[in-house]
Amino acid sequence: MQKFLFLLGSLILGAASKEICYDQLGCFTDSYPFSGNLQRPFALLPQSPQKVSVKFTLYNKVLGTESQVISYASLGQFNPSLKTKFIVHGFIHNGIKDWVIDMKNKILRVENVNVIVVDWSKGNGFPYTQATANTQIVGAEIARLINTMISSQGAKAADFHIIGHSLGSHIAGYAGERVNGLGRITALDPAGPYFENTDPKVRLDPTDAVYVDAIHSDGTANLFLGLGLIQPIGHVDFYPNGGKDQPDCGTTSDKLLNGIFNIAILDVEGVEESLACSHMAAVYFFTDSITSKCKYSGFQCNSKDDFDRGNCMKCSSKGCNRMGYWSSPSNDLGTLYLNTQAPLNNDHYCKQNFKTSLVSNSKDVTGVQARGKFTIFFETSTEMSSVEILDDSNGTFKPESTEIRLVSLNEPLMNPIENLYVFYKKTNNFISSWLYEDKWSFRYIQVLNGDSQTETKFCPTSTLIYTDQTVKFRKC
Numbered sequence: 001m002q003k004f005l006f007l008l009g010s011l012i013l014g015a016a017s018k019e020i021c022y023d024q025l026g027c028f029t030d031s032y033p034f035s036g037n038l039q040r041p042f043a044l045l046p047q048s049p050q051k052v053s054v055k056f057t058l059y060n061k062v063l064g065t066e067s068q069v070i071s072y073a074s075l076g077q078f079n080p081s082l083k084t085k086f087i088v089h090g091f092i093h094n095g096i097k098d099w100v101i102d103m104k105n106k107i108l109r110v111e112n113v114n115v116i117v118v119d120w121s122k123g124n125g126f127p128y129t130q131a132t133a134n135t136q137i138v139g140a141e142i143a144r145l146i147n148t149m150i151s152s153q154g155a156k157a158a159d160f161h162i163i164g165h166s167l168g169s170h171i172a173g174y175a176g177e178r179v180n181g182l183g184r185i186t187a188l189d190p191a192g193p194y195f196e197n198t199d200p201k202v203r204l205d206p207t208d209a210v211y212v213d214a215i216h217s218d219g220t221a222n223l224f225l226g227l228g229l230i231q232p233i234g235h236v237d238f239y240p241n242g243g244k245d246q247p248d249c250g251t252t253s254d255k256l257l258n259g260i261f262n263i264a265i266l267d268v269e270g271v272e273e274s275l276a277c278s279h280m281a282a283v284y285f286f287t288d289s290i291t292s293k294c295k296y297s298g299f300q301c302n303s304k305d306d307f308d309r310g311n312c313m314k315c316s317s318k319g320c321n322r323m324g325y326w327s328s329p330s331n332d333l334g335t336l337y338l339n340t341q342a343p344l345n346n347d348h349y350c351k352q353n354f355k356t357s358l359v360s361n362s363k364d365v366t367g368v369q370a371r372g373k374f375t376i377f378f379e380t381s382t383e384m385s386s387v388e389i390l391d392d393s394n395g396t397f398k399p400e401s402t403e404i405r406l407v408s409l410n411e412p413l414m415n416p417i418e419n420l421y422v423f424y425k426k427t428n429n430f431i432s433s434w435l436y437e438d439k440w441s442f443r444y445i446q447v448l449n450g451d452s453q454t455e456t457k458f459c460p461t462s463t464l465i466y467t468d469q470t471v472k473f474r475k476c
Helices: 002-016 098-110 128-153 167-176 254-262 268-291 304-308
Strands: 019-020 025-029 055-059 068-070 083-086 115-119 160-164 184-186 209-215 236-240 297-302 334-338 352-360 372-379 390-394 400-410 418-425 444-449 457-461 468-476
Touching: 019 115, 025 128, 083 128, 098 268, 098 457, 115 128, 115 236, 115 297, 115 304, 128 167, 160 167, 167 184, 209 268, 254 468, 268 457, 304 334, 352 372, 390 400, 418 457, 444 468
Parallel strands: 083 115, 083 160, 160 184, 184 209, 209 236, 236 334
Antiparallel strands: 019 025, 055 068, 055 115, 297 334, 352 400, 352 444, 372 390, 372 418, 418 468, 444 457, 457 468
């Protein structure tokens, strides 16, 4: 089928394929692989640089609360001795959106750098196909500016970091392929429509910078209104909450219903929130990571299900990598999973993860089997964690078995765990409750802190946990 569509697209577009060239930026085409394939049945040529009208706004500590519009001809207060961060928005956004300003401010709060906000809002509107074409112009403009900074000011390519959201991610890729040795590209939920499964020449890929890290938050198929892509495109790809529908964000049916409702009442912001909640989550996670005490540790894993089972909490000798601003090419690479809090109505989004291995005692101590609600909470020298559910009648505990559960805390613990407490309540299922013990016994519980990669063994202060009771476990 794909071959057929490719041939059909080639026949339809082959004769009409065009090329357009712009001074200082080079030539652009609408031919294969930019069109004539399943992902891009047709495409448009990018509009002129004058039409797209890219604007670069510089911020740094010398400028203070002021900003400066710069260009190739006038670099203003750009400091070539500092590292430089570019922030690039995507479709129908602009350079003064709240999230852009918030990200810029937080970066300047933690580092002495140049921050350059890229505004291409005159070229990113409808139709979407034209906006996708215009991304090539924006990428070329960014590359031209960076190369000017390198050649005329002595800046180093390795010191440049382009942070792009949605279409901005692929803009970063187009810029990176024109800058030899560009330091880093961060893709925040890179746009899926017209880019997923395309030729690397069309989309962001690992060759576009020395280090490419991506956060996927809305990778549901385009048919189901996913705005991001799910395929790995970087040296490291983070999949918070599985990389698709984010907590408390609408799934496909909810997106449609809420979107239609907000259109009906002319609530533009409501439409965006309904359709782009998961898509924007990557931005919120990244921005929070800049100043968060929580590490946003990611773990190499084959799937979200494996991660949720607690099977992927061990990092390699390189160390756990962190999703977001502090991600590093020196740590674990590849496909990394983690979970977060909901991206709406929260000030912080990170979770701290622990793998708990619950080792049950022998049958002569425990009895036959247990089923019910088990909860746990941790105690440090100065803190008490929230109470988290280990199991709520989903699994059956057997003698001499080891049950693994993932425990995730919304508020990270700053100190090592000294004690933990386990509560048990036997299932009250009328039909099957007689099959299960009203007490249980764990020989010990092993806890792996995902952030520090330290593992600690805890032993009970009382052999048996009776239903509706809590038992304390101490380090042993």
